[in-house]
Amino acid sequence: MSTSKVIVTGGANGVGRALVRRCLDDGMTVIACDVDEPALKALADEHAGRPLDTHVCDVADHAACDAFMDRVLADHPDVDGLVNNAGLYLGQPVWDYDDATMDRVVDVNVKGPIWLSRRFAGHLLPHERRGAIVNLASVAGEVGSSDALYGTVKAGVIGLTKSNAMNFAPYIRVNVVSPGLIVNTAIADRIPDYRYAEYKRQEQLDGDILPEDVANVCAYLLSDASKTLTGALLRADNGCYPR
Numbered sequence: 001m002s003t004s005k006v007i008v009t010g011g012a013n014g015v016g017r018a019l020v021r022r023c024l025d026d027g028m029t030v031i032a033c034d035v036d037e038p039a040l041k042a043l044a045d046e047h048a049g050r051p052l053d054t055h056v057c058d059v060a061d062h063a064a065c066d067a068f069m070d071r072v073l074a075d076h077p078d079v080d081g082l083v084n085n086a087g088l089y090l091g092q093p094v095w096d097y098d099d100a101t102m103d104r105v106v107d108v109n110v111k112g113p114i115w116l117s118r119r120f121a122g123h124l125l126p127h128e129r130r131g132a133i134v135n136l137a138s139v140a141g142e143v144g145s146s147d148a149l150y151g152t153v154k155a156g157v158i159g160l161t162k163s164n165a166m167n168f169a170p171y172i173r174v175n176v177v178s179p180g181l182i183v184n185t186a187i188a189d190r191i192p193d194y195r196y197a198e199y200k201r202q203e204q205l206d207g208d209i210l211p212e213d214v215a216n217v218c219a220y221l222l223s224d225a226s227k228t229l230t231g232a233l234l235r236a237d238n239g240c241y242p243r
Helices: 014-025 037-046 062-075 099-127 148-167 186-190 193-202 211-222
Strands: 005-009 029-034 052-056 081-084 131-136 172-179 233-236
Touching: 005 014, 005 099, 014 029, 014 037, 014 211, 029 037, 037 052, 052 062, 062 099, 081 099, 081 211, 099 131, 099 148, 099 172, 131 148, 131 211, 148 172, 172 211, 211 233
Parallel strands: 005 029, 005 081, 029 052, 081 131, 131 172, 172 233
Antiparallel strands: none
């Protein structure tokens, strides 16, 4: 069955914000977390009266992830969807990273999804309950990035998806969305001009990729319409990297 209660990390901005709206419109209960407290409050105000539960959580912090999941599983024991959307892109070359910044990029983009997925699956699998996990990667994880850390961690998200699809079978489907250049996001604002131009030049479809477009792909993977997919990568890139 399609998911009915879904966790969305990074839910206050960009793709996460669009996905929260899409899931609410689809009749789901949404539990959204974000490190951006003002944006999270604005999200809650925007959807006042709808089944939206918001939490401030830094997914780079293992203890914070555990505390968040403790609350979610206590308040919403029937949760059956998880979207690991929260991400961090700094748009800088590898030699500009110090160790602390490198650790944070890895923690947000890779460790957070590992910790949250493990808690989510550990709640469902003992009871043989069905569910779905959707991870957000990037074409950077497939073809590289001028930000070497971002390319590295998004490749890791793709690998995590395929591994957890095996770990959590047959009850939890795990898939990954690989967007191209999404406009109207913090990441798009940080992409170097030459890389931005390269993305646009290679896109085979006209029009920009909007957060709502990527949210629609995520919603598909949460639904019964994708019930035969697990370990799959779906691109939302306007065809910029056909292969």
